[in-house]
Each structure stands twice: as structure tokens, then as C-alpha cells.
Amino acid sequence: MARRDTVMKKPKDARGTLRRLLAYLGPWxxxxxxxxxxxxxxxxxxxxxxxxxxxAIREAAAGPGKVNFxxxxxxxxxxxxxxxxxxxxxxxxxxxxxFVSRQMARRLRQDVFDKLMRLPVGYFDRHQAGDIISRVSxxxxxxxxxxxxxxxxxxxxxxxxxxxxxxxxxxxLPLSALTLVTVPVAVTYTVYMRKKTQPxxxxxxxxxxxxxxxxxxxxxxxxxxxxxxxxxxxxxxxxEINLDAADAFSDAEHYGVTIGPTMSAINNLGLSLIxxxxxxxxxxxxxxxGRISSFVLYSRKFAGPINAIAEIFNELFSALAxxxxxxxxxxEEEEAADAPDAQAIADVRGRVDAEHVVFGYEMGKTIxxxxxxxxxAGKLIAIVGPTGAGKTTIINLLMRFYDPDSGVIRIxxxxxxxxVRRSVRGAYAMVLQDTxxxxxxxxxxxxxxxxxxxxxxxxxxxxxxRIHPFIMxxxxxxDTVISEDGGNISKGQKQLLTIARAMLxxxxxxxxxxxxxxxxxxxxxxIQKAMRELxxxxxCFVIAHRLSTIENADLILVLRDGDVVEQGTHRExxxxxxxxxxxxxxxxE
Numbered sequence: 001m002a003r004r005d006t007v008m009k010k011p012k013d014a015r016g017t018l019r020r021l022l023a024y025l026g027p028w029x030x031x032x033x034x035x036x037x038x039x040x041x042x043x044x045x046x047x048x049x050x051x052x053x054x055x056a057i058r059e060a061a062a063g064p065g066k067v068n069f070x071x072x073x074x075x076x077x078x079x080x081x082x083x084x085x086x087x088x089x090x091x092x093x094x095x096x097x098x099f100v101s102r103q104m105a106r107r108l109r110q111d112v113f114d115k116l117m118r119l120p121v122g123y124f125d126r127h128q129a130g131d132i133i134s135r136v137s138x139x140x141x142x143x144x145x146x147x148x149x150x151x152x153x154x155x156x157x158x159x160x161x162x163x164x165x166x167x168x169x170x171x172x173l174p175l176s177a178l179t180l181v182t183v184p185v186a187v188t189y190t191v192y193m194r195k196k197t198q199p200x201x202x203x204x205x206x207x208x209x210x211x212x213x214x215x216x217x218x219x220x221x222x223x224x225x226x227x228x229x230x231x232x233x234x235x236x237x238x239x240e241i242n243l244d245a246a247d248a249f250s251d252a253e254h255y256g257v258t259i260g261p262t263m264s265a266i267n268n269l270g271l272s273l274i275x276x277x278x279x280x281x282x283x284x285x286x287x288x289x290g291r292i293s294s295f296v297l298y299s300r301k302f303a304g305p306i307n308a309i310a311e312i313f314n315e316l317f318s319a320l321a322x323x324x325x326x327x328x329x330x331x332e333e334e335e336a337a338d339a340p341d342a343q344a345i346a347d348v349r350g351r352v353d354a355e356h357v358v359f360g361y362e363m364g365k366t367i368x369x370x371x372x373x374x375x376x377a378g379k380l381i382a383i384v385g386p387t388g389a390g391k392t393t394i395i396n397l398l399m400r401f402y403d404p405d406s407g408v409i410r411i412x413x414x415x416x417x418x419x420v421r422r423s424v425r426g427a428y429a430m431v432l433q434d435t436x437x438x439x440x441x442x443x444x445x446x447x448x449x450x451x452x453x454x455x456x457x458x459x460x461x462x463x464x465x466r467i468h469p470f471i472m473x474x475x476x477x478x479d480t481v482i483s484e485d486g487g488n489i490s491k492g493q494k495q496l497l498t499i500a501r502a503m504l505x506x507x508x509x510x511x512x513x514x515x516x517x518x519x520x521x522x523x524x525x526x527i528q529k530a531m532r533e534l535x536x537x538x539x540c541f542v543i544a545h546r547l548s549t550i551e552n553a554d555l556i557l558v559l560r561d562g563d564v565v566e567q568g569t570h571r572e573x574x575x576x577x578x579x580x581x582x583x584x585x586x587x588x589e
Contacts (some may be wrong), residue, residue: 006014012389014320014324017320017323017324017327018196018323019300020326020327021147021319021320021323024107024108025104025147026237027102027160028100028103028104028105028108030101031096032100032152034096035093035096035097035100035152036152036155037342038092038093039089039093039152039155039159040119040159040359041089042085042090042093042156043086043156043159043160043163043205044088044163045083045085045086046082046086046160046301047125047163047164047167047301048078048082049079049082049083049086049162049297049299051167051294052075052076052078052079052082055071055075055290066565067410067586074115075513079586082458083330087523093143093152094148094149097147097148097149097582098148099150100147101144101145101148101581102144102148104144104147105141105143105144105147107177108140108143108326109136109140111330112135112136112140112326112329113331113336113408115329115332116132116136116329118334118335119332119334119335120333120334120335120336120401120402121151121396121401122231122361123403125334125361128209128210128212128213128214128216129209129213129216129217129288130209130210130212130213130214130215131209131210131212131213132329133212133216133523133545134205134208134209134212134213134396135325135326135329138208138209138212138322139205139322139323139325139326140271140326141277142205142318142322142324143319143322143323143326144318144460145315145319146318146319147316147319150315150319152166152314153311153312153396153453154158154316155175156305157305157312158226158305158509159532160301160302160305161302161305162297162306163301164298164301165180165302167294167298168295168299168302169299171294171295171430172278172281172291172295172415172465174196174275174277174281175277175278175281175287175295175299175325177273178273178277179270179274179280179302180297180514181270181273182266182269183289185266186263186266186267189259189262189263189266190263190313190363191259193255193313196253196255197252197259197317199321200248200251200252200255201252201318201320201321201322202321202324202325203248203251203252204245204249204251204318204321205318205321205322205325206209206248206325207241207244207245207247207248207249208245208248209325210241210244210245211242211244211245214237214238214241214563215238218234218238218284230340241256242345252318252411257345259313263283270279270299271296271299271300273526274295274296274299275296278292278295278296289562298385299557311462317473335421336403338419338420338421339417339418339420342419342420342421343412343418343419343420344419344422344423345412345414345416345419345420345423345424345427348411348412348427348508348509349377349412349508350377350378350412350508350509350537350538350539351375351376351377351410351411351412351539352373352374352375352381352398352409352410352411352539352541353373353374353375353409353410353414354371354373354394354407354408354409354410354511355407355408355409355410356370356371356372356398356406356407356408357371357372357397357404357406357407357408357409358370358371358404358405358407359371359393359397359402359404359407360405361393361402361506366405366477366562367393367394367562368388368390368393368394368397368404368562369561369562369563370389370563371407371562371563371564372564373564373567375395375539375541375555376554376555377412377537377539378537378538378539379539379540379554379555380550380552380553380554380555381539381540381541381542381553381554381555381556381557382540382542382543382544382548382550382553382555382556382557383541383542383544383556384542384543384544384545384550384556384557384559385559385560385583386560386582386583387560388563389559389560389561389562390430390559390561391543391559392543393515394541394559395511395513395541395543397409398511398541399424399428399430399511400416400417400421400424400425403417408588409423411427426507427507427508427509428507428509428510428511429449429501429502429503429505429509429510429511430502430510430511431495431499431501431502431510431511431512431513431514432498432514433513433514434496435491435494435495435497436498437482437494437497437498438482439445439480439482440477440482441479441480441481441482441499442471442474442477442478442479442480442482443455443458443478443479445497446458446461446497446500446504447480448500448501449501449502449504449505450504450505450506453504455478456479458500459478460504461500461503461504462478462500463500464503465496465499465500465503467493467496467497467498467499467500470496491572495501501511507538508538508539508541509538509539509540509541510538510539510541511540511541512540512541512542512543512544513543514545516545516546531542546587547580547583547584547587548587550570551570552570553569553570554569555567555568555569556568556569556570556573557585558573558579558580560579565578565579566578566579566580
């Protein structure tokens with residue numbers, strides 16, 4: 001509840017958001033134009049109905065013995081044709097706009113996903129996955145639902161309002177003037193409610209994003225929650241978030257649902273005044289019963305769309321709030337473009353140099369202070385140090401997920417900032433501590449990084465990663481389908497699959513970020529032997545906490561508080577009796 005003041009902000013540019021939203025309908029502008037023409041025809045048929053009703057009533061009210069029943073049936077038949085034709089046109093319009101809105105939503109969702117693929121890693125570090133998913137799914141669904149009905153309905157309602165007013169004026173100018181007294185009241189009320197409801201709908205969308213993010217986070221950590229008996233506290237936290245989301249929904253709907261009844265009350269007040277004045281005029285012979293009947297029907301048609309427009313604006317405000325969240329994502333700064341003269345790195349030998357590199361994820365918080373590193377081609381480079389020393393940050397810089405604040409990183413003597421970013425990343429195969437597998441066969445998961453990989457190549461990589469025997473014990477072997485996020489295999493097996501994937505990927509360098517943390521020591525050593533054989537003449541960077549596994553590294557970089565405090569082979573560092581010696585000894589005490 002305390003967050004309300006911080007989240008209930010007025011949208012920055014409602015008109016701009018609406019223009020951008022309508023621009024997404026551009027590819028279907030001719031279809032929409034046709035829909036508008038059909039809508040105009042449908043409304044004209046509807047507007048003809050009250051006139052025919054008035055004519056039928058006029059004939060029926062001629063008095064005993066004077067009623068022309070043929071004329072009454074004629075007008076009634078025409079009314080039936082008008083309203084049936086209008087209904088059929090309305091059905092076609094609804095189907096067409098549903099199709100258009102779905103196509104627009106598909107295009108918008110594709111644009112959002114494409115944008116996500118172009119955003120820098122830092123964006124995902126700062127935003128919850130659930131909030132991003134909420135924008136891709138919930139917010140775009142809100143927009144699609146609005147576009148399916150509201151755009152055409154607003155224009156259709158305007159036609160009905162203008163047409164009804166014209167017919168009312170043609171019937172009786174005094175009654176029309178009385179009807180228009182209530183219009184300024186309705187317009188003023190609608191404008192007032194727009195200012196009230198729009199920020200509340202924005203808050204509702206944001207609160208749903210927070211809730212989705214929390215649920216996604218908790219589901220991914222369900223085993224940890226159970227292991228620590230944290231269920232009650234998680235449940236309590238969700239209760240708070242859920243209450244905030246429910247409060248945001250209720251707060252928005254509280255104002256939203258009052259628009260319709262209030263507009264109905266205003267319209268009914270106008271109808272009462274029409275009945276009073278119309279009765280007086282009828283008694284004075286200024287208007288006949290048929291024209292009064294037609295006028296009342298037209299006044300209802302005039303008031304109905306105004307009421308509908310108010311309801312539509314309520315939905316439109318919600319769609320604008322959702323659109324603003326989506327367009328905020330689309331407007332996020334993308335990963336910096338490659339330099340105009342950037343060229344792809346080809347024929348990489350594997351020498352990597354870092355000179356006086358300084359970097360921090362946030363302004364004023366430096367992680368790496370003065371990194372210097374020389375990695376010879378084909379060597380195994382181990383990076384060790386306590387948690388928070390900057391090990392993973394070095395990997396992020398090598399892969400150009402981030403660029404240094406100052407200093408330079410080179411591959412084969414070339415500044416990587418002058419190279420095409422994709423070629424820099426393509427020079428590395430990468431295995432992370434947080435393994436990622438997707439819903440698909442084991443073959444597809446291993447072959448993920450190499451297009452058109454053969455089964456023999458996949459099997460060779462699996463054998464090198466010591467996962468082949470496990471795969472062959474499965475009922476379908478390499479055709480076995482892994483469930484989403486690998487839920488039907490162990491963490492260690494997932495890690496071996498990702499290692500096999502990296503082995504298959506034809507890259508001159510390899511990065512292993514705690515890549516064997518989920519396998520036993522014996523298997524880890526076997527994997528390293530296989531890797532050294534496969535990675536001959538290739539540069540390999542390894543982040544490891546178990547120092548016993550990197551004793552054979554060609555170079556060990558020891559990090560402490562963002563600085564390389566020692567470097568050398570295992571034997572050299574042990575002989576120094578320095579920080580590395582302390583770390584190594586601590587693991588065997």
C-alpha cells in the first residue's frame with residue numbers, strides 16, 4: 001500500500017502512445033476502411049428504424065376505422081429488414097476486427113520479442129523475467145481485446161450520435177435543444193474520469209508485472225523453498241503482493257465501473273425532460289404521437305453511444321496503460337551498434353590480452369580496478385578468487401556482454417570494440433554454472449550451437465563429455481525429449497549436456513564458468529582430460545572454486561577485490577605462500 005504514491009504516475013504521453021498503437025493497424029488500413037464503410041451502412045440502417053417506427057405508430061394512431069394496416073405492416077416489414085441487415089453487418093464487422101486485432105497483436109508481440117533479442121545483458125539483470133513476460137502476454141492481450149472492438153465501435157458510435165442528432169433536429173428543434181443540455185455534463189464527467197482512471201490502470205499493469213515476476217521466481221526455486229521450510233514466509237510475501245495487485249485492480253475498477261451507471265443517470269435525466277416537454281407540446285398540438293415516438297427512439301440512440309463511448313474509454317485507458325508498458329520496452333536502448341568500420345574477427349588464433357581494464361556495473365561502483373591479463377593461444381587460463389572478486393565480470397567483458405569503462409581487451413592483438421560483436425562472441429563456446437536446456441530432444445539440445453550437426457558429431461561430443469552411457473540407457477536414446485528446463489534429468493546430467501554442446505560448437509576458445517560444479521570430482525577430472533584433448537591449440541578460460549581441478553592450468557589468475565593480485569602456475573603460486581596458497585590450504589583444512 002505504501003508504494004501507491006510511487007507507482008500511480010500519470011502516463012507520460014497518452015496521445016503519442018495512442019498514435020503508435022494506431023500505427024500498428026497500418027497494414028490493414030484498407031480492411032479497416034472497408035469495416036468503417038460497413039459500419040456506416042449498419043448505422044444508417046439502424047438510424048432508419050426509429051423513423052419507420054414513428055411512421056407505423058402514426059398510421060396505427062389514426063383512430064378507429066382509419067387505420068391503414070397495410071401501411072403498418074409495410075413499415076414493420078421495413079423495420080425488420082433494417083435491423084436484420086444491421087445485425088448481419090455487425091456480425092461481419094466483429095469477425096473482421098477480431099482477425100485484424102489478432103494479427104496486430106501477433107506483430108506487436110513479435111516486435112517485442114525481437115527487441116528482447118537486441119537488448120543488452122544489463123537489461124535482463126535489472127528486470128524480473130516475470131515482469132517481461134507480463135508485457136509480452138498480459139499487456140498485449142489487453143491491447144488486442146481493445147482493438148478488436150473499441151476502435152470501430154468509437155467511430156460507429158460517433159456516426160450514430162451525429163445521425164441521431166440530425167434526425168432529432170429535423171423532428172423538433174426545441175426537444176433537440178433540451179437533449180443537448182445534458183451533453184456538456186456527460187463530456188465534462190468523461191474528461192474528469194479519464195484523469196482519474198488512466199494512472200490507476202497503469203498501476204494495475206505494473207502490479208501484475210510484479211506479481212508475475214515473483215511467481216516465476218518462486219516456481220523456479222521451489223525445491224530450495226521446501227528445503228529451507230520457507231513456504232509460510234513465501235506465502236505471506238505473495239499474500240502482500242497479491243493484495244497489492246488486487247487493490248490496484250479494485251482501485252481501477254472502482255472508478256471504471258462508475259462511468260456507465262453515471263452516464264445512464266445523466267441520459268435518463270435528459271429522457272425525463274424530453275418526456276415532460278414532449279407531453280406539453282403534444283397537448284398543445286405542436287407535435288404528433290408518431291414524431292414523439294421517433295424522437296424518443298432517436299434520443300435513446302443518441303444517448304446510448306455516448307454511454308458506450310464512456311465505457312469504451314474506460315477500456316481504452318486500460319489499453320493505453322498496457323501499451324505504455326509495451327512501448328517503454330520497445331524504446332529501451334539497444335545494445336550499442338558495431339562501429340561503422342567494424343569487421344568480423346576471422347581465423348582466431350586465441351591470444352587474449354587485457355590492458356588496464358576498469359569496469360563497474362553502476363556508476364561509482366567499480367568492480368575491476370586495473371585488470372591486466374595475457375593469455376597465450378591454446379593455453380588453459382584459470383581464474384580463481386573469493387566470491388565477488390570479479391571472476392564472472394571478466395567473462396562478461398571477454399564476451400562483450402559489457403564494454404570496459406576504460407582500458408582495452410584484444411583478441412590476437414585487435415581491440416574487440418573495433419570488431420563485429422557477434423564475431424567476438426562466436427569466437428567462444430561457453431558453459432555456465434546455471435545450465436540451460438530447452439524442451440526438445442537430447443540431440444537437439446547438444447546440436448543447438450552447430451547448424452546441421454550430424455548424429456555422429458553429436459555422439460562424439462556426448463562421449464567426450466562422459467554423458468553418452470547415460471543417454472543410451474534412456475528408452476529413446478538421443479531422441480528422448482527433455483522437459484522444460486530439464487526437469488526430468490539431474491543437474492549434473494544437464495551440465496554434462498551443456499558441456500557436450502560446447503564441445504560440439506566449433507569455436508577457437510572456450511569459457512567454463514563453474515561448469516563442472518554439479519558433477520563429482522572423478523567425473524570432472526575425466527571431462528577435463530577429454531577437453532584438453534579436444535581443445536588443443538584452443539584457448540580455454542576456466543572459473544573454478546575447487547582449486548584442485550585447475551592444478552594443471554597453464555596460467556592461474558588470482559583475483560581479490562577486483563584486482564589480479566597473483567598470477568602463475570599452480571606450483572609457482574604455491575611456492576609464493578601468498579593469497580592463492582591461503583585459498584588452496586583453506587579447501588583442505
